[in-house]
Amino acid sequence: MKSYIVKIFAGASVSIIIAMNALNFLKLENIDSLEYMYIISYGGLFTFDIEHNIFGFFKILVPHILLIYLLAYYMYNDFKICSVYVFTRSNKRKHWFIKKYFSLLFITAVYYFVQFLIVFLIGTIYKFRPESIKLFTLIVTTDFILLTLTGFLLVISTNLLSFKLGTNFAYLSLIIADGAMIMLPAALHGVLDNLIIKLLPTSNGMLIWHSDNFLRLFSQKLGFEFIEGFSVLFSIIYILILLAAIFFIGIRFIENLDVINEEKEA
Amino acid sequence: MRKRRRKQLEDIKVTGLSKVIKEKEVLKDINLSMERGKIYGFYGRNGSGKTMLFRAVCGLIKPTSGEIYIFGKKLGKDISFPESLGLIIESVGFWPQYTGFQNLKFLASIKNIISDDEIKEAIRSVGLDPDDKKIYKKYSLGMKQRLGIAQAIMEKPDLIVLDEPTNALDSEGVSLVRNILLKERDRGAVIMIASHNREDIDLLSDEKYMMDNGRLYKVSEENAK
Numbered sequence: 001m002k003s004y005i006v007k008i009f010a011g012a013s014v015s016i017i018i019a020m021n022a023l024n025f026l027k028l029e030n031i032d033s034l035e036y037m038y039i040i041s042y043g044g045l046f047t048f049d050i051e052h053n054i055f056g057f058f059k060i061l062v063p064h065i066l067l068i069y070l071l072a073y074y075m076y077n078d079f080k081i082c083s084v085y086v087f088t089r090s091n092k093r094k095h096w097f098i099k100k101y102f103s104l105l106f107i108t109a110v111y112y113f114v115q116f117l118i119v120f121l122i123g124t125i126y127k128f129r130p131e132s133i134k135l136f137t138l139i140v141t142t143d144f145i146l147l148t149l150t151g152f153l154l155v156i157s158t159n160l161l162s163f164k165l166g167t168n169f170a171y172l173s174l175i176i177a178d179g180a181m182i183m184l185p186a187a188l189h190g191v192l193d194n195l196i197i198k199l200l201p202t203s204n205g206m207l208i209w210h211s212d213n214f215l216r217l218f219s220q221k222l223g224f225e226f227i228e229g230f231s232v233l234f235s236i237i238y239i240l241i242l243l244a245a246i247f248f249i250g251i252r253f254i255e256n257l258d259v260i261n262e263e264k265e266a
Numbered sequence: 267m268r269k270r271r272r273k274q275l276e277d278i279k280v281t282g283l284s285k286v287i288k289e290k291e292v293l294k295d296i297n298l299s300m301e302r303g304k305i306y307g308f309y310g311r312n313g314s315g316k317t318m319l320f321r322a323v324c325g326l327i328k329p330t331s332g333e334i335y336i337f338g339k340k341l342g343k344d345i346s347f348p349e350s351l352g353l354i355i356e357s358v359g360f361w362p363q364y365t366g367f368q369n370l371k372f373l374a375s376i377k378n379i380i381s382d383d384e385i386k387e388a389i390r391s392v393g394l395d396p397d398d399k400k401i402y403k404k405y406s407l408g409m410k411q412r413l414g415i416a417q418a419i420m421e422k423p424d425l426i427v428l429d430e431p432t433n434a435l436d437s438e439g440v441s442l443v444r445n446i447l448l449k450e451r452d453r454g455a456v457i458m459i460a461s462h463n464r465e466d467i468d469l470l471s472d473e474k475y476m477m478d479n480g481r482l483y484k485v486s487e488e489n490a491k
Contacts, residue, residue, distance in 0.1 A: 080359075081359060081360065081361060083326070084324075084326065084353065084355050085360070085373055085417060086373065086376065087326075087347070088324055088325065088326070088347045088348070088351050088353060089351075089373065089376040089377050090376050090377065091346045091347070092376075256328065258287070258321075258326070258327040258328060259321065259326035259327065260287070260318070260321060260326070260327060
């Protein structure tokens with residue numbers, strides 16, 4: 001795990017670019033609030049239509065690509081070692097999976113924590129301050145939780161898919177799916193009362209698309225779109241349900257997985 | 267005094283074993299019986315199904331059809347894998363950042379039935395130094411193979427399954443492994459070995475089998491000639 005944490009710190013350079021971009025934008029708007037710094041950096045896409053927001057699209061996608069790239073092999077590499085010598089000494093496949101599941105969640109949380117820390121440091125260096133400690137805590141906490149959960153969803157899906165499709169194919173598939181889910185809201189906006197948008201996992205990671213009261217102030221000031229009736233609580237519960245489903249499916253999958261080296265034995 | 271006749275039961279029994287992977291039948295109706303205190307040699311070209319058979323006996327793959335009994339217990343029903351097993355399956359490694367001893371100590375801690383001294387004895391028996399600080403990543407192929415064998419025998423298992431045990435070994439290593447296998451056989455283990463090296467099979471095996479295209483054929487002395 002230590003080597004993964006080191007890689008995450010190394011990969012945090014993308015957050016410097018994101019934070020500096022946010023800084024430049026806010027300086028032009030004469031805003032020096034840390035809440036806005038986080039909203040711009042990691043709050044999500046300002047508009048559903050990415051055609052006019054290509055940088056915003058990549059600002060969402062690139063951290064996902066990096067996260068999945070860093071962690072796509074996490075389970076598979078260890079399974080290759082453990083699957084023969086460990087699992088034939090005790091029936092520990094379930095315990096192994098549970099341990100890996102939660103340590104992946106932890107590493108994903110560290111990934112976003114490091115990026116949030118960098119935003120904080122850059123903002124503080126340029127004398128940005130919280131407008132309200134309560135609001136600042138609310139913004140940072142909810143954004144962190146949403147990004148960690150949606151990021152973990154991508155990572156755990158990639159890891160499980162890699163057993164079936166191979167790590168490279170699983171990685172590419174998830175990145176393409178992620179990109180598609182970011183672009184789809186442009187076409188689906190208004191359809192079925194935005195229900196499909198709410199059910200797309202990536203949408204649930206876009207803090208500013210939520211209609212909670214504490215976010216409306218930012219919407220008015222910055223003019224970004226949100227979805228009425230799309231609460232942060234709904235997103236957290238929804239993603240947790242998806243993760244719970246993957247958890248139980250993953251246990252069953254790992255317990256019944258044939259241990260073969262397909263490269264040599266297929 | 268009347269001597270009780272002891273009924274000879276197969277210790278390992280494979281009946282009608284078949285396995286299909288990606289629509290290809292890699293094991294076809296395998297029937298096999300094995301007893302304690304014998305070495306069973308398996309040979310055949312690459313892709314003939316030897317490793318698949320070994321994986322099935324070890325519980326690493328689930329048969330499409332057929333049954334496997336390990337010392338009276340049905341694999342996949344009574345047990346998920348043989349309860350007393352030592353194995354080497356090709357292309358499997360250890361944790362690269364730890365020494366040989368550390369790797370084996372971790373594995374031994376799972377069942378916790380042997381001491382550090384017994385781990386070290388197993389490492390010494392394959393010609394390695396248990397106090398060597400070199401990490402596994404820096405091992406030569408021969409050293410890796412020796413450590414794998416040490417891992418397979420250290421807990422004195424009842425069933426030993428070795429896929430290509432003499433790969434990457436020099437003549438001294440090959441001789442060492444052969445002696446180890448004979449000793450384990452005399453201890454009463456059931457030993458399955460697969461090898462491209464026909465000499466290994468001929469020298470060591472009490473019974474020989476050939477695998478071809480997923481099917482198993484017993485090799486008699488007449489056929490072998």
